[in-house]
Amino acid sequence: MAQTLQSQLATDILLRINAQGMAIGARLSERSLAEALRVSRSPVRTALRQLADQALIDPHPEGGFVVGQAALKIKPAELNDVSPDEAVYLRIAQERLDGLLPARVSENELMRRYGVTRSQLGDILRRISNEGWMERLPGHGWEFSEAMTSPAAYAQAYRYRILVEPACILEPDFQVDEAALRHCYAEQQALVKGEIERVSPAQIFDANTRLHETIATCSGNAFILDSLRRINRVRRLMEYRKAVDRKQALRRCEEHLVLIDLLLANKLAKAADMMREHLTAAAREKQGKVSASRR
Known part of the structure; x- marks a missing residue:
């Protein structure tokens, strides 16, 4: 059920x-x-x-x-067993990236294709809509938002992040939000202590994007935050497409803890350097996996 x-x-x-x-x-x-x-x-x-x-x-x-x-x-x-709804959700993502689903689809088409009721499909589509990669059209139709479906676009997103995220820490209005960062620290610490082996790829992605968006919020620059949120919404599909290397994910979470410590100590220049190194290494690892997944 x-x-x-x-x-x-x-x-x-x-x-x-x-x-x-x-x-x-x-x-x-x-x-x-x-x-x-x-x-x-x-x-x-x-x-x-x-x-x-x-x-x-x-x-x-x-x-x-x-x-x-x-x-x-x-x-x-x-x-963490994959529920039937989760399986359909992942199939929609995969088949859209594979070009098997058109940009616009009706609820009836999706119900027939995946063998779900309208109620079940409604829950799945609301989740997708909340994540920002699909939106409702008038009537019962839905349209997929633009997604990063190529390694080139994925690489461009990371190059943009490498330019912008370290710079956001050096913004003149940057203010450390201690409560929000400590919340992120607790999440990252739990992953490092063993949850990384048990939680789903979606939960790892959400915890990590939450930290990066929290830092962008601290910048006080609404344009930086908005652009990062947009990138993360369309990046989500590419992340779900590839298998998670949990050893690499653990290393990134450990780096997140160091980054948060630097921010809480108000060592902003070092934090900016750390962010650049962190994103550069992550880009190198992840782009290789994205390219491999397209073969």
Whole structure:
């Protein structure tokens, strides 16, 4: 049976509780979860109620929910089997990149092609829309956004990032957001301590882009942040296309921890140099994999 959006969110919330080492009784903020999972607060609220009904989290006397003891007993490895919805989601991404899906498709065409109900497809399309690589047309049609479907475009994106992301740390209005960076630090540290072997490629991608976009936000330059978000939205498909080298991913997360430490210490020039080295090495590794995946 295919998972609903709320069921998938419930799984993601449990994974975050475990990855961040949240303590029993820690508050679960609807707003923070919605921002982290890139959805509205309504499905997050439903997912939290679902977890409460399963006694995995507990209601708080003043409203909302807190981490329950049972949530900490769930092993992330038990949650990461690819659900039917996830399988369809990945097939849509793969077949679009392979040129098997046209730029515009109808819901009826997608339902027939993937053997799903309209309700199931709706959850999948909402997720894709939230990630920014597909948008609804009038009626029941959908259109794919421009995506980086070639190694050349992927390389250009990284060259742009190498130019812009180190420079954003040296912007005159750059202000370290300690709370946001410490949140990213906890995510990266959890990955380094073992979660990198268990979480999905999508979760690794989201944790890493969250850090880079947080740093761009610190720059105070809205144009830098907007351009990076646009690149990450279209880069997502290329990232999903290739297999994750978890050893390389671990090394990048370790570099992220060093980068965050430099920012928190206000060593901005060193942080900018570190960012340039980090992106240059990542580009060299990833572009080779993207080229190989096209053969």
